[in-house]
Structure formats: structure tokens, C-alpha cells
Amino acid sequence: MKAQRAVLAVPVLAVLVAAWFGWSWWHAAHDDSLARGRDRDAVLAAASAELVALNTIDYHHGGADVDRWIGATTGQYGEDLAGDRQLQLDRATSTKTISTASLVQAAVTDLDPAAGTARVIAVLDVRVSTGGGAAVPKQARLTVDFTRDGDTWKVGGVQAVGS
DSSP states (O other): OHHHHHHHHHHHHHHHHHHHHHHHHHHHHTOHHHHHHHHHHHHHHHHHHHHHHHTOEEGGGHHHHHHHHHHTBOHHHHHHHHHTHHHHHHHHHHHTOEEEEEEEEEEEEEEETTTTEEEEEEEEEEEEEOTTOOOEEEEEEEEEEEEEETTEEEEEEEEEOOO
16 A cells, blocks of 8 residues: 555656756746846957957057947947047057057946946956057056947946056
8 A cells, every 4th residue: 555655656746846847947047137147248248359459559550450449339439439530540650559458357247138238347457568669567447338239239438447
């Protein structure tokens, strides 16, 4: 008698466990935190590429570098860069500026996927050489506003933080 109950209990228990795992899997797959995580990762990927681009210029091919700046930005910030394009080129050429950057670390501090906005804090190592001199290293600490532009995230504003 006990053996029969045990034999009947095992399949019932298996069905209950399978149902629980199925519900858990479905719930995890449809949770908005997964989409939020994807958006956060997309913002961080954009931060890496775009912040490096915005802090890199070589006066030998400044036009392409400044065009990358403009392509990495959106909104009023992008319009301001586009309006100052020639000024930036003239400044880089007259000072013989070569600047390279690498992202040290970045973190998303605010994300609103519905509004298509995000804020990132970032630290970059930037090496700047002017007039043919040796490159001088500095560290840039930034707060950066991102705006979704179609399927990509672009820089909408940059603010230096401290020194």
C-alpha cells in the first residue's frame, strides 16, 4: 500500500516540479529587467566607443576625427559640434594636436528606457600632444548624458567632474 502511494506520488511531484520550473523560466524570460539589462549594456558599449572618439583627434586627419565626434552626438550638443567643426579643425591644426583616449571605467547611473535617456559616469585616460611635443597623460572624469537615436545611443551632453 505504501509502495503504491509512493509510485503515484512520484509522477505528481514531477509534474508539479516541471510546472514550477516552466513558470519560473517564462517569468524570467518576460521580466522587464532583462530588457533593462540589454539597454544598460548597449549604453555602456556606446559609452566606450563614443567617449573614446570624442577625446581623439590627430591634426593630420582632423576632418575625419571631428566628423566622428559629430556622428557620436545628438541634440543640441551635436548641433554645437557641427557648427564649430571648422573652428575645431583650425585649432587642432594650428596647435598640431594629437590626442588619444582609452576608457578606464564607466557605469550607468540612470536609465529611462521609455524616454530613451541614460546618464553615465566615466573615467578616461587621455594623452595629448601639441606642437610636436611629448604626449602628456591626464585622466578625465565625466558625467555623460545619452539619448537613444533610433537603435543607437548617442552622446547628448558631457560634463567634466572634478580634477
